[in-house]
Amino acid sequence: MTLTDRTCVVTGASRGIGRAIAEELGEHGANVVVNYHTSETEAYEVAETVEEFGGNAIPVQADVADEDAVEAMAEATREAFGGADVLINNAGLTIDKKFDNMSREDWEQVINVNLGGVFNCTNAFFDDIKSADGGRLINISSVVGQQGNYGQANYATTKSGLFGFTRTLALELASEGSTANCVSPGFVKTDMLESVPERVQEKILQRIPLDRFATPEDVAGIVRFVASEDASYMTGQIIAVNGGMEW
Numbered sequence: 089m090t091l092t093d094r095t096c097v098v099t100g101a102s103r104g105i106g107r108a109i110a111e112e113l114g115e116h117g118a119n120v121v122v123n124y125h126t127s128e129t130e131a132y133e134v135a136e137t138v139e140e141f142g143g144n145a146i147p148v149q150a151d152v153a154d155e156d157a158v159e160a161m162a163e164a165t166r167e168a169f170g171g172a173d174v175l176i177n178n179a180g181l182t183i184d185k186k187f188d189n190m191s192r193e194d195w196e197q198v199i200n201v202n203l204g205g206v207f208n209c210t211n212a213f214f215d216d217i218k219s220a221d222g223g224r225l226i227n228i229s230s231v232v233g234q235q236g237n238y239g240q241a242n243y244a245t246t247k248s249g250l251f252g253f254t255r256t257l258a259l260e261l262a263s264e265g266s267t268a269n270c271v272s273p274g275f276v277k278t279d280m281l282e283s284v285p286e287r288v289q290e291k292i293l294q295r296i297p298l299d300r301f302a303t304p305e306d307v308a309g310i311v312r313f314v315a316s317e318d319a320s321y322m323t324g325q326i327i328a329v330n331g332g333m334e335w
């Protein structure tokens with residue numbers, strides 16, 4: 089499952105799942121574009137790790153919700169590597185509140201990053217993915233998009249939205265030999281989960297048959313498979329990585 093000479097763009101690669109994905113792809117020979125928003129030091133560390141594996145990496149600052157910044161990231165990618173073969177739409181955030189307390193701003197901020205960012209990045213790299221030999225669009229959704237989750241109406245909406253988006257783009261990319269898939273993690277030990285109160289985490293854990301939270305690496309290995317040539321006949325799918333949770 090080597091990714092030698094493949095160029096992979098990972099959004100939100102400075103921390104958590106995105107970081108693990110970037111390092112995993114780099115370890116398997118890919119050129120990696122390490123997108124970050126605010127965590128500059130961490131993003132440079134990720135790029136260094138990829139280079140220690142012998143790969144090439146560039147850290148690129150861009151708020152995925154900012155169309156111009158994303159276009160500039162696509163330009164930087166083309167300058168460094170000639171274009172992208174794989175786009176992993178991973179960047180995301182939560183602003184958790186019961187719907188009673190959720191303001192329009194809370195709603196829009198999450199929609200603008202988790203869905204607006206996916207639009208901007210897919211749009212900016214779409215021609216690259218179409219013209220790549222076996223291009224890949226990989227969207228990171230969530231079990232929350234499948235089940236809903238108390239206090240996450242905005243977030244769950246964005247993560248469900250990725251299912252329709254992915255299945256549609258799978259149809260539209262098929263004639264080019266490129267694929268679109270969703271990887272849908274359960275609950276993963278990252279800063280995002282840290283923001284969930286301890287007592288809620290304990291309740292969640294009781295619902296996970298494998299009786300542990302995922303590590304970022306659990307997700308990264310699956311993303312590497314989807315990015316690889318071994319997954320070339322799989323498209324329009326939702327690949328759940330959730331320790332056996334139902335949906």
Ligand code: NAP
Nearest residue numbers: 100102103104105125126127152179180230275276278280
């Ligand atoms: P995390 O630890 O909070 O990290 C979030 C990453 O996204 C950071 O690298 C952050 O960059 C980046 N990011 C946030 N807003 C951005 C923006 N506007 N533009 C560019 N980058 C931005 O989150 P995570 O747990 O790794 O989650 C990664 C993805 O997996 C998200 O889409 C999330 O919804 C999904 N997911 C997470 C879980 C979970 O339990 N953790 C479960 C299912 C799905 P900076 O630090 O540079 O600002």
